[in-house]
Amino acid sequence: MSPNKMEPLQLQPNIGVYFSANDHVYDWAIAFLNSFRTFNPDLRLVLIPFNETCDRLFALQTQYNFELYIDPSFSQLEAIGQALELGHTPTGPYWFRRYAAFWGKLDRFLYLDTRQVVLADLIPLITALDEFEFDFLHYDCAIDQVYQAGKFRQNLLLKSKGRGFLSGLWASKKGLFSLEEFEEFAVQALEIRDRLNPRNTDQAFINYCCDMKPVRYGHFAEVLGGICQNAWARQSGHIYRENNKYYRWDYGGLDHKKQVVLIHWAGYKWDDFLPHNWILISFMGNSKMLYWLEYIGRLIVKAPHLLLKKLISQQHINFAYHYIKGRIKQ
Known part of the structure; x- marks a missing residue:
């Protein structure tokens, strides 16, 4: 990426990152914020409150230099x-607040959930929108988590x-979507709700909007390379x-020796046995030792269950387990 292209955008105040969180994910937020400011000390950061339970999180505003974005369109x-919710995720509608980013404070922005850590300078991911002429850039793909198989x-x-x-x-641009467009797309999406993933409502919705508009979108790794x-x-x-x-x-893998920009623990709970847990805990700041002790205790308590789960996951043992379980039920 050309430094000459990057520098003017880097200095503009309307380039930055939105994140969503509340007090329920406070521990995740601490790791996220520490990692973000380690690699992006001056990048503008804006919190979209997930819901109204954010008092502890708001108290971190000065320490981590982030702004609040509260918009009348949240409701x-x-x-x-x-x-669009089918009753699988009671908090699902709150995830839709993130889409107020399209008419928010930033002209070019990255949106990040809080259950992740940042391990690199994020400005190249934002400036890639204009440099490579995309409206929207994304990371992981899992089509079954968005659209149901079918015509x-x-x-x-x-x-x-x-x-x-x-x-x-x-990552995307201000003005790509309006609230009125989202409401129109929602009416259309309701007509084909059975063709969208039944659980990941906000995820299916933004994909549907990008596919119907249509939007010029692409994958960060495919566009930038090396990550x-x-x-x-x-x-x-x-x-x-x-x-x-x-x-x-x-x-031998496709990502061998490629740079890790972000690690995302989507679908995990804080008290799970987490992959790459050492990286997560390394960004817990002054509480690092406390979290290591908590993690070791959790590992000891859960060790028998983890071992059983590992054994059951083996093909022949798994087959025998479900066969015996089925016979017992009979």
Whole structure:
């Protein structure tokens, strides 16, 4: 990427990052904020409150230098989420608040969920929008988490659409969508709700909007090169640090020795046995030792369950387990 192209955007105050969180994910937020400011000390950071339970989080505003973005459209966005929700995720409608970013404070922005850590300078991910002439850039893809198999999905794929990107980390531009457009797309989406993933409502919705508009969107790794294809924590290989950068070692794999920009623990709970937990805890600041002790205690308590789960996951043992379980039920 040309430094001459990057520098003017880097100095503009309307380039930055939105993140969403509340007090329920406070521990995740601490790790996220520490990692973000380690690699992006001056980049503008804006919190979109996930819901009204954010008092502890708001108290961190000065320490980590982030702004608040509260918009009257939150209730209307939540109403879209509620209309599309099938009852699987009670908090699902709150995820739709993130889409107020399209008419928010920043002209070029990255959106990040809080259950991740930042391991690199994020400005190249934002400036890539203009440098490579994209409207929207994303990371991981999992089409089954967005569209149901069938004719609708097939038709999208035939038109080179329907990538099925995940909604936890992406970059875009102010004005790409309006609230009125979202409300119109919501009406359309309700008509084909059975062709969208039943659980990941906000994720299916933003994909649907990008595919219907249509939007020029692409994958960060494919556009930029040299960075890992996936940010989700559950990937093969391991992560190592070299010259203050993080890389994935996965000999023979597609991401071998490529840079890790973000690690995303989507779908995990804080008290799970987390992959790459050492990286997460390394960004817990003064509480690092406390969290290591908590993690060791958790590992001891859960060790028998983890061992049983590992054994059951083996093909022949898994078959025998379910066969015996089925016989017992009879």
